[in-house]
Each structure stands twice: as structure tokens, then as C-alpha cells.
Amino acid sequence: MIFTRRIYQSFIMGWRWPLIISVLAVVAGLYLSGIFSEPPTPPPLGDGWWGRGGREKASKEDESIRKFSISISNDTINDLKTRLRNTRHFEGLEGTKFHYGVRPEYMQTVVKYWLNKYDFKAQEKYFNKYNHYRTNIEGLDIHFVHVKPTLKPGQKSKPLLISHGWPGSFYEFYKIIPLLTDPLNNGGTAEDIFEVICPSIPGFGYSEASHKSGMNAHVVARIFGKLMSRLGHDRYYVQGGDWGSFITSIMGLLLPEHVKGLHINLVSVDPPLLQLIIGSYFPSLILPAEDHHKVWPVTPLFFDVLMESGYFHIQATKPDTIGHSLTDSPVGLAAYILEKFSSATNMAWRDLEDGGLNDGWQMDDPLNNIMVYWMNGNMASAMRFYKENVPLLFGDINKCLIKVPSGVADFPNEVSIFRKPEKWVRYKYVNLLQYTSMPRGGHFAALEEPQLLAEDIRLFVRKVETLHQ
Numbered sequence: 001m002i003f004t005r006r007i008y009q010s011f012i013m014g015w016r017w018p019l020i021i022s023v024l025a026v027v028a029g030l031y032l033s034g035i036f037s038e039p040p041t042p043p044p045l046g047d048g049w050w051g052r053g054g055r056e057k058a059s060k061e062d063e064s065i066r067k068f069s070i071s072i073s074n075d076t077i078n079d080l081k082t083r084l085r086n087t088r089h090f091e092g093l094e095g096t097k098f099h100y101g102v103r104p105e106y107m108q109t110v111v112k113y114w115l116n117k118y119d120f121k122a123q124e125k126y127f128n129k130y131n132h133y134r135t136n137i138e139g140l141d142i143h144f145v146h147v148k149p150t151l152k153p154g155q156k157s158k159p160l161l162i163s164h165g166w167p168g169s170f171y172e173f174y175k176i177i178p179l180l181t182d183p184l185n186n187g188g189t190a191e192d193i194f195e196v197i198c199p200s201i202p203g204f205g206y207s208e209a210s211h212k213s214g215m216n217a218h219v220v221a222r223i224f225g226k227l228m229s230r231l232g233h234d235r236y237y238v239q240g241g242d243w244g245s246f247i248t249s250i251m252g253l254l255l256p257e258h259v260k261g262l263h264i265n266l267v268s269v270d271p272p273l274l275q276l277i278i279g280s281y282f283p284s285l286i287l288p289a290e291d292h293h294k295v296w297p298v299t300p301l302f303f304d305v306l307m308e309s310g311y312f313h314i315q316a317t318k319p320d321t322i323g324h325s326l327t328d329s330p331v332g333l334a335a336y337i338l339e340k341f342s343s344a345t346n347m348a349w350r351d352l353e354d355g356g357l358n359d360g361w362q363m364d365d366p367l368n369n370i371m372v373y374w375m376n377g378n379m380a381s382a383m384r385f386y387k388e389n390v391p392l393l394f395g396d397i398n399k400c401l402i403k404v405p406s407g408v409a410d411f412p413n414e415v416s417i418f419r420k421p422e423k424w425v426r427y428k429y430v431n432l433l434q435y436t437s438m439p440r441g442g443h444f445a446a447l448e449e450p451q452l453l454a455e456d457i458r459l460f461v462r463k464v465e466t467l468h469q
Contacts, residue, residue, distance in 0.1 A: 040396035045222055045254050050202065050210040051139025062136045063230060070127040072120050076375060080330055084111050087331045098342055098355035102335045106354050110334060113363055123368055130177060135230060137223050143206035144199035144227065145170050149181040158461060159233040160194040161224060165242020166382055167337045168444060169205045169372040170198045176446045179454035187451065192458040197231065199224055201243065203381030205372050216388040217243065218397060221250035225258060234258060239457060241265040241445055243385060250397065252404040261464040263457050265409040265445045267420045268398060269428045271295065291421035301416050308343055308415065315386035323380025333379060334370050341366045344443035346413045365447060405467060407434035407460035409453060413442030434460045
């Protein structure tokens with residue numbers, strides 16, 4: 001009898017603690033998933049001043065809209081070429097492809113092209129293909145490209161603000177603009193005509209950098225909202241990728257009475273922790289089979305993030321330190337950006353000698369984007385955007401529900417951490433009208449696959465217009 005009792009006690013004690021630990025893990029997972037709490041309330045829109053000194057120094061904000069042209073002066077060209085000729089190159093490791101970053105040998109070919117084949121004056125003319133403007137908002141001169149379509153009697157256009165990210169610029173949208181403003185000659189219909197506004201984030205491109213800390217996506221969303229109001233648009237559409245998706249999502253959150261629809265090609269949604277854990281063992285219980293590869297197995301996705309996120313840690317902590325190097329060295333700047341044009345376009349290109357850049361891109365496209373940073377000397381201020389936004393990324397504003405009509409274009413070669421299944425996207429974007437799994441394309445979607453992205457935007461806007469009707 002005593003022997004039987006001991007066996008029974010041993011059995012009970014054997015499974016009791018694993019059971020208790022499992023129950024606690026489930027409860028903890030449910031708690032961390034937010035299932036027991038209400039979504040946070042959106043913060044107030046607020047106001048601010050980011051110019052030098054205090055707002056009191058400006059008796060009245062200059063609301064004028066000033067047209068300007070991009071100029072690549074001979075002094076700029078000569079200085080750049082001198083720096084390129086004086087570059088100190090180094091030797092790469094044998095057989096490493098792009099796994100250590102941009103191969104030094106490949107970078108030498110970029111320098112030769114930049115020196116001998118890149119046509120500065122032809123690209124200056126191309127930069128000025130569209131109209132550029134500046135206007136002062138909250139103490140900063142904000143730059144934007146503004147393209148109005150040619151309308152026939154009875155036709156109306158839809159205002160669309162498109163926002164870039166890092167290390168992109170307004171130049172990312174040069175190939176998609178004609179598809180949106182002149183759809184009849186580019187595969188669209190008369191109902192697809194847009195008036196396109198492409199602003200530069202403060203500290204990027206030709207927008208003045210903030211002179212104070214705190215310039216984050218919340219502030220930029222407010223500034224872009226003021227820009228659209230100043231241009232006479234009360235109701236409009238917004239679209240973005242990278243930081244642009246974060247900015248336009250906040251516009252949808254804080255300006256729902258003005259944003260008719262939100263379209264993004266990168267999604268920042270926290271994965272439900274409990275679903276993530278259970279799905280690691282029983283994925284079919286959580287997601288459709290076609291979505292499993294976006295989430296599981298977790299380990300290789302985790303290591304991809306670990307290997308590709310070094311820049312994020314630098315820019316989110318001490319951006320000014322590396323900013324000195326990237327502001328002073330055109331080769332350093334180019335290598336830093338080209339590495340993203342390789343891995344963020346297609347992670348598999350790390351296995352190629354040229355990082356996929358020769359076949360994947362026409363060299364003038366990434367160089368034009370690099371020139372935007374070089375001519376303005378603002379890589380440091382652009383990188384600061386990471387440090388300013390870390391509190392937002394892990395704060396309540398990123399957990400708020402976005403209720404404006406939304407659309408998502410999911411490109412297969414987007415950075416893995418930003419590819420989220422439709423089911424999880426709906427937890428945040430509760431009025432998701434469209435989720436498109438794209439056949440190809442990566443992080444720089446508007447520049448890589450303008451036709452695919454333009455058609456997805458058109459389709460989404462048609463749905464929203466039908467909804468409003």
C-alpha cells in the first residue's frame with residue numbers, strides 16, 4: 001500500500017510542475033498578446049516648432065509655396081570627382097560574395113562608372129522632369145514634388161500623397177508618377193487619374209532637417225497633413241513604404257477625417273506571441289498554408305534579421321558618429337546605400353559577386369538616389385530618424401487600431417520581418433479592403449516594380465471610391 005502511494009505521488013509530482021509551467025506560459029502569452037487589454041487611445045495630433053530658436057522669433061509662418069529647380073553645380077561635380085579619385089580602396093576576402101557587405105572589388109567598378117559614365121547634367125535634367133517646391137511648416141522648409149495631371153473637361157483627379165523611407169528619397173517615385181498621373185497612356189482608365197504629391201521627410205532630400213530632437217513619424221505625419229491642407233486638399237489618399245508606411249499609417253490614425261484611404265507596401269505589426277509559439281509546432285492551426293513561410297520556421301527568419309539589422313542598431317543609438325564618415329566620403333555613402341539596394345531588393349543576391357546590382361538595377365537609379373543624399377549632405381540627419389522613432393515603434397501609437405480603409409501590397413522579397421500574413425495585418429488595420437500577394441519585387445517597390453504597385457494602388461482606390469458611393 002505504501003509502495004503504491006509512493007508511485008502515485010511520484011506520478012503526480014512528475015507531471016504537476018510541467019503542467020503548471022505550461023499553464024503559466026499560456027497565461028503569460030495571452031497577457032503579452034494584449035488579449036486582456038483594450039487597444040490604446042490615439043494620441044492628440046499636437047503641434048510643434050522645429051526651426052532654429054523659438055517660434056516667437058517668427059512673427060507669422062511663411063505659408064508661401066516656392067518653386068525651385070535642382071542644380072548640380074560644376075563645383076559640386078569637381079569636388080565629388082576629386083574625392084572619388086582619392087578613394088583609398090582595400091582588398092576583399094576570396095569567395096565571400098556580398099556576405100561581408102559590398103565587395104571592395106565591385107565598389108571600384110562603381111567608382112569608375114560614377115567618374116566616367118554617369119552623366120551629371122543629363123541626370124540634373126531628369127531630376128527636374130517634375131516640378132519641385134518648398135514651403136515652411138513648423139519652422140522647416142519642406143520639399144515636395146508636385147505633379148498635376150492634364151485633365152479633360154469633366155475629368156477629376158484624386159490627390160495622393162506618397163512617402164518614401166530610408167535609404168530612399170523622392171526619386172523612388174519617378175517611374176511610378178506617370179503611371180498615376182497619366183493612366184490612359186500607361187495601362188489605366190479615366191477613373192485612375194491622380195494628382196501626386198511626393199514630400200521629402202524633414203532631414204531627407206531637399207527638406208530642411210530639424211534643429212531640435214524629437215522629429216519622429218508622428219511629427220512628420222502632422223507636417224504632411226498640414227502640407228496637404230495648404231495645397232487645398234481636405235480629403236486625399238496616402239501611400240508609403242519603409243518609414244513612409246509608418247508615417248502614412250499615423251496619418252490614417254490621427255487624420256481619419258482627411259485620409260480617404262491608406263495604401264502601404266510594408267507592414268509594421270507585432271506578431272501575436274501565443275500564435276507565433278503555437279504555430280511553430282502546429283502552423284496549420286494558426287495560418288493558411290500559403291502564409292507559413294512568412295512566419296515559420298522562426299530560427300532562419302531570426303538570423304536573417306540579426307544579420308541584416310546592424311545598420312538599425314547604429315542609427316537607433318549613435319547616428320552622428322557614422323554620419324561624419326558618410327557625409328565626408330562619397331564611396332562610403334554609396335557603399336552604405338548600395339548594400340541595401342542589394343540585400344533589401346533580394347536577400348539571395350548576397351550569394352552573387354556583384355550583389356545582384358548589375359542585373360537587378362540600372363546603375364543610374366541607385367546613383368541618382370545616392371546623389372540626393374550627397375548633394376544635400378544629410379545622411380546624418382536622415383539616420384537620426386531611427387533614433388527618434390524607437391520610442392514610437394515600441395510605444396502605444398504602434399498598437400493603435402487604424403480604421404480608415406486600408407490596402408497592403410505584399411512583395412515577396414521584402415525584408416522578412418515586414419512580411420505579415422493577412423490575418424495578422426487585420427488585427428491592426430481593421431478596415432483592410434485589399435491584401436495583394438505580389439508575384440515579384442522587394443523593398444524599393446515603386447522603383448523596382450512601378451507597374452505592379454501602380455495597378456495595386458488603382459485597384460485599391462476604386463474599391464474605396466465604390467465604398468464611399
